[in-house]
Amino acid sequence: MTQDEKVIATLSAVTTATITTLLLKKGLRNVWLRGAAPLKAGQPRVVGRAFTLRFVPAREDLATPESWSSPRSTRAAIEAMPPGCVAVVDAMGTTDAGIFGDILCARMHKRGVAALVTDGVVRDLEGVLATGLPVWSRGTAAPPSVAGLTFVNWDEPVACGGVAVFPGDLIVVDGDGAVVIPAALVDDIVAAAPEQERLENWIMSEVEKGASLPGLYPPDAENRTRYEASKLL
Known part of the structure; x- marks a missing residue:
């Protein structure tokens, strides 16, 4: 068993409430990602390393359907996601444009991504649920991401739900929401x-x-x- 497998096995039996208490004892108060709620009741607790993605406000010359074919797109980011990661998406709390729909979530699930966590929303609700990918979000919206957001990059520090998340930080999500454990404090x-x-x-x-x-x-x-x-x- 690898070290990360041992970490996941241990923290899979620990609530996010307990983790926030332990982080508070170490002086960290801002570790709970606001707005990231289970999309479906009864989702299992998930533990994994953060793979980050970042959106900024939509700019009309960049936020277009054609941008989905760009080398720097959500599609390309998904192909870079390692198995077992938790995709953490900074959507700036936007609730009127869905960052991902059923096809993108299906591809993430196929690649072995453990969960999707965002302070934004997803679209194609029934299809997303059917993929089997556990999702934590603010809910759903019909419009696509480019209706309100511009995707800019992946695998860099983000601010998701008002919390700083760095690539490689550990994410634990359960019925209470999502908590980040800084990589240096995981052990x-x-x-x-x-x-x-x-x-x-x-x-x-x-x-x-x-x-x-x-x-x-x-x-x-x-x-x-x-x-x-x-x-x-």
Whole structure:
């Protein structure tokens, strides 16, 4: 198993809520991508390295159907996506032009892309859902991307949902949305996440038994001792 496979296996069992708590402890507050919500209820948690794409506002001489055949196009970007990546698309929060439709999503799924995450919207809803590609977005819109956006590049830093995302950062997405883990902090978060999940599961079990929250969440010294003892049982 490669290091990335170990990372994915570990974080696939960790909620984005837990990850944001761990990143907060490291001083990072702006890690949740605003607007990136599951397109379909029940989508599985996905973990993968970020492959970034960037749009800017539409400019009439560039945002044309002919631009789709350009060497610098969304079509070309998709062909550069490695298997297992999470495509993170900076659409500046635009909600009246769909960045990708069913054909592009089908190609991404065929290439083994793990998920699409954007602060924009997609089009061809039924077709996109039929591709099997997990999508997190602001929703859907019928018009194509060139109706409101100009595609400019891929594999460079972007601002998606108000969050800085760099190529190679780790993306975790689930029912709560999308969270970015900076590449330099991945090992630290992977090391701490299982323990944080165990602690919160124990706290939940205590709450279900009727325990009050003060001194329990977060645990004081007495409850911390009880928790450590529970791990030995």
